[in-house]
């Protein structure tokens with residue numbers, strides 16, 4: 001048995017490509033929230049073998065407790081003065097891009113490879129912010145997001161575990177059709193395989209994403225803020241198209257999530273059997289009933305609302321007139337929406353829409369959820385237990401328990417007392433490998 005380190009502060013991995021998993025990691029946690037929703041315990045040791053949690057033991061154990069063989073390597077992380085919790089899950093990101101004043105021009109300047117490389121930078125920031133798993137819900141470049149996901153999984157580059165939808169399923173001219181406002185001979189370069197009209201075409205669009213490697217399906221049930229169309233915020237897919245998307249995705253064992261602002265679109269998507277609603281801006285009491293009946297999650301993305309309002313109120317910002325009008329309409333609604341949904345008993349999963357806001361700022365969503373009436377404990381539950389369930393991955397993610405991935409983060413203060421502690425995580429581990437240490 002080789003014991004590599006028994007002090008905090010040793011950075012085991014220098015950077016991209018250098019991550020080599022210790023066979024066994026032991027994390028001594030001063031305070032431990034192993035299962036959000038259950039009480040915090042003190043002075044615990046988490047034993048992680050080959051990336052998976054093997055045991056959570058009382059007390060601060062030493063390397064001998066790991067039952068290591070002669071060739072095994074044991075790394076001990078001493079976090080006696082820290083609060084340890086499961087790795088955070090962001091259920092709504094666009095990790096291959098980030099909004100900026102040149103974004104519309106970049107769409108015709110940047111290649112697939114450029115998007116993948118840019119995504120590698122955003123992925124690194126996201127992981128270092130404590131988010132060990134993200135759900136990408138629509139990439140400009142389908143090749144780039146799948147390459148990024150697979151490169152991280154292989155260990156070629158550093159980033160969170162990614163579950164990706166590929167291209168967004170959208171009606172022609174709808175929120176996920178990125179050709180709006182470009183001249184026709186340029187627009188065809190930006191054509192997406194996710195754009196579809198009518199039942200047969202929508203089945204085709206879903207199946208193309210699955211064929212290309214999509215882990216789940218994202219559709220835009222209504223219009224959206226940042227599409228360059230003065231088309232309101234209401235329903236875009238018709239009921240038969242929604243049903244075709246759900247049926248084709250579920251038949252291939254893919255969960256479906258729907259971007260939706262307007263209430264008709266929210267309720268139509270819920271009735272069609274969607275597994276989650278992104279944004280949910282104008283949801284009403286009928287929506288709340290439907291959420292509870294179907295068990296669908298709501299991903300409120302309050303950070304997106306706050307971000308677009310900041311831009312819209314700045315006359316020098318780069319928003320186009322239809323975007324500015326919709327931003328001012330939607331942003332202020334979202335806070336109240338999250339409050340009503342939470343009070344109504346809707347299951348909430350944490351999601352930021354990072355890519356609209358800056359990658360790495362994901363934890364700002366915690367403060368916004370708390371300002372909308374959630375307790376810090378509920379907000380953390382949304383980013384762990386519910387985040388895993390929303391991905392359909394509760395068997396391996398969301399808590400620190402035997403057989404789950406050894407994904408955890410630590411902060412110096414108590415995030416249950418002050419959730420803003422999560423804005424500055426001191427320790428990040430993914431599958432037993434520490435990427436950030438105090």
Ligand SMILES: [Zn+2]
Nearest residue numbers: 092094137353
């Ligand atoms: Zn989004």
